[in-house]
Amino acid sequence: MAFSFVGILAVVLEFFRGWLWVLVPLVILDLVLLGLFFKRTVGRRRKFSLPFKSSLGFGVFTFVMALITLPGITRSSWEMLSGAVDYLALIGASVGFGVLFAILSFPVMLHLVGIGAKVKPEQQATRQTPPPAQKDSPTEPQGTAEPQQSQG
Amino acid sequence: MSQKDKHIQSAVQRALGNEGLSRRDFLRLSGGGALLAGAASSGLLYPGAARAVPTNARIVIVGAGAAGLSCATRLSRELDGAQITLIDRREEHYYQPGFTLVGTGVWGVAKTTDKNSRYIPSGVSWIQDMVAEYDPDNNRVITDDGRTVEYDYLMVATGLQINYTDIEGMSTDLIGQRGVGCVYDRPDHAQRTWGVIDHFVDNGGVGLFTRPPGAIKCAGAPLKVTMLTESRMKERGTRDRAEMHYLPPGAGLFSQPDADDFLSKHFPERGIEIHWDHPLRAIDPDAKTATFATPLGDETLDYDFIHVVPPMSAPDSLRESELAAQEAPFQGWLEVDRHTLQHNRYPNVFGAGDINGVPIGKTAASVKSQVPVAVENMIQAIQGRENSARYDGYTSCPLITELGKAILVEFDYDLNMKPSFPFISPYEEHWVPWVMKDRLLLAAYRAMLRGRI
Ligand SMILES: Cc1cc2nc3c(=O)[nH]c(=O)nc-3n(C[C@H](O)[C@H](O)[C@H](O)COP(=O)(O)OP(=O)(O)OC[C@H]3O[C@@H](n4cnc5c(N)ncnc54)[C@H](O)[C@@H]3O)c2cc1C
Numbered sequence: 097m098a099f100s101f102v103g104i105l106a107v108v109l110e111f112f113r114g115w116l117w118v119l120v121p122l123v124i125l126d127l128v129l130l131g132l133f134f135k136r137t138v139g140r141r142r143k144f145s146l147p148f149k150s151s152l153g154f155g156v157f158t159f160v161m162a163l164i165t166l167p168g169i170t171r172s173s174w175e176m177l178s179g180a181v182d183y184l185a186l187i188g189a190s191v192g193f194g195v196l197f198a199i200l201s202f203p204v205m206l207h208l209v210g211i212g213a214k215v216k217p218e219q220q221a222t223r224q225t226p227p228p229a230q231k232d233s234p235t236e237p238q239g240t241a242e243p244q245q246s247q248g
Numbered sequence: 249m250s251q252k253d254k255h256i257q258s259a260v261q262r263a264l265g266n267e268g269l270s271r272r273d274f275l276r277l278s279g280g281g282a283l284l285a286g287a288a289s290s291g292l293l294y295p296g297a298a299r300a301v302p303t304n305a306r307i308v309i310v311g312a313g314a315a316g317l318s319c320a321t322r323l324s325r326e327l328d329g330a331q332i333t334l335i336d337r338r339e340e341h342y343y344q345p346g347f348t349l350v351g352t353g354v355w356g357v358a359k360t361t362d363k364n365s366r367y368i369p370s371g372v373s374w375i376q377d378m379v380a381e382y383d384p385d386n387n388r389v390i391t392d393d394g395r396t397v398e399y400d401y402l403m404v405a406t407g408l409q410i411n412y413t414d415i416e417g418m419s420t421d422l423i424g425q426r427g428v429g430c431v432y433d434r435p436d437h438a439q440r441t442w443g444v445i446d447h448f449v450d451n452g453g454v455g456l457f458t459r460p461p462g463a464i465k466c467a468g469a470p471l472k473v474t475m476l477t478e479s480r481m482k483e484r485g486t487r488d489r490a491e492m493h494y495l496p497p498g499a500g501l502f503s504q505p506d507a508d509d510f511l512s513k514h515f516p517e518r519g520i521e522i523h524w525d526h527p528l529r530a531i532d533p534d535a536k537t538a539t540f541a542t543p544l545g546d547e548t549l550d551y552d553f554i555h556v557v558p559p560m561s562a563p564d565s566l567r568e569s570e571l572a573a574q575e576a577p578f579q580g581w582l583e584v585d586r587h588t589l590q591h592n593r594y595p596n597v598f599g600a601g602d603i604n605g606v607p608i609g610k611t612a613a614s615v616k617s618q619v620p621v622a623v624e625n626m627i628q629a630i631q632g633r634e635n636s637a638r639y640d641g642y643t644s645c646p647l648i649t650e651l652g653k654a655i656l657v658e659f660d661y662d663l664n665m666k667p668s669f670p671f672i673s674p675y676e677e678h679w680v681p682w683v684m685k686d687r688l689l690l691a692a693y694r695a696m697l698r699g700r701i
Contacts, residue, residue, distance in 0.1 A: 100701075102700070103695070103700065103701040106695040106698075106700030106701055107688065107691050107692045107695045107700075107701065108691075109695075110691040110692070110694045110695045110698075110700075111687075111688060111691035113691075113694075114691075167652070167679065170652070170679075170682070170683050170686060170687065171354065171651055171652060171686065172651070172652030172653065172679050172682060172683075173652055176650070176652040176653045176677075176679050176682075177679045178653075178676065178677065178678060178679070179673070179676065179678060181671050181672055181673070181678060181680055182678050182679040182680055185679070185680045185683070186679075
């Protein structure tokens, strides 16, 4: 019985239909948090590197937890796993959970560690018309009040 | 209409003119102007499905189960203007493949009950009644309430009937009492069965697991109930308290030879004794005994728990109608061609699902493969075309061997393995098929009802 790509997508959508009551509020919450973040950071430095690394860490943590607990959560156990297909499926599913949680936690991390110091008026002006010298610096965001934190 | 479509339309009109037919004549005769629709096929979301075929055909679908609903969704999507009527009294929709999991305490019963109304497409009329009589010579069916419904095309999707009374002493009231279980037919039966299995798992004793002769839906279910019960006992550390017996009616456990080989070795390895040629004839729930009609005569065994699987047949109304096959091997079942699923004697009648008199495949997985074939061939019949879709007998059973692992057995009429996912071995127990059965197949089933797969 061949499953087309659209068929697999339909099954995935049907699977998540039961989780929409959790997923939809979560996604809305994330979008609101994202919007709030941009609102809160008007006139402030926005830091993306540290929040990215933090959610990546959270994703890796989720991946490891999923790897350990998924067999049990599915009423099975590690001893029941046999052959490459089971281990690859477990790793694949855990990666999926890791990525999902990393994405979902990113807006939260933005609020926790992504808001920088206020930008001084002259620095704001600089931001609008950056001098060519600063443009060449790939890692240094312009108008930085705390350059040492820019790497997150 | 695109430029290309216009060209095709004028070409068709010219061709019709040469044959002395007007465009309207053609549309009427073909029941649909399929060429026009086909020419502008969208086919993006539903590969293979042409743009809706215009027709005013009256189509009656009997049965709103897995097959009936899937047919209704596909026909209403693929036809434009057809009058589609679905007949079934039942309002709830049962996800029957979940019954084995409910009966062994893995799932709660709520997960297997849904509403038919959620899946019936708008534009399809629903008569909440049962068909009592088929009159194919006059293209009509008569319902329990005496209502006559006429059709141009009929799709029979009534599933099958469970004949509890074929087992002397058995009744559905017994399920869940005095050690009698039966996961078939209804969610509450499965739930009550878990009550007695749970008791047996704790207390042990003699467990008898039966299977009737003849075609049954999901021939794997009696096996799964046996293995899951045994697995539950191991889980609770009570396995040594129970004696377990599996009693098939013949000399095999499963129709697919590789799976049969595996199970014939696997059961004894788990201490489940197989008693070949033991069809259940009667039970005495007061005495807790079961009588089997063996080739050597009746044999009566004591039990503490018995899983009764009664014989099954086509529903009486179909079995007694002209639509039923008159001769063995499918006597009483809907007489369809095993590949086209079109009735052998009434070309405007098609069948989908358990009702079909075909060699194997009374599973939801078969429904998934049969419905597109039956629907496509019906549409081609409406268009006056030769039917071209073929069903190869595909069926599948995620054979749960223990809580946490299963074998995904998929095969066709030739009993050859037909794995959907070549990387999952159909010969070995794996965690992945268990997760599929436990977590994913319900979603696949719902996608099938919506005509998405
Ligand atoms: C315990 C159990 C376990 C199973 N496990 C699996 C599994 O693991 N995998 C799998 O693929 N399949 C499994 N199945 C089989 C699967 O559920 C069926 O094959 C599938 O539901 C058949 O679909 P159907 O539409 O033919 O019949 P059904 O889904 O039974 O629907 C038939 C419908 O027709 C209606 N009807 C009957 N008579 C009439 C009438 N005269 N007039 C109007 N309506 C009528 C009924 O009310 C019903 O709604 C299992 C089944 C059971 C019982």
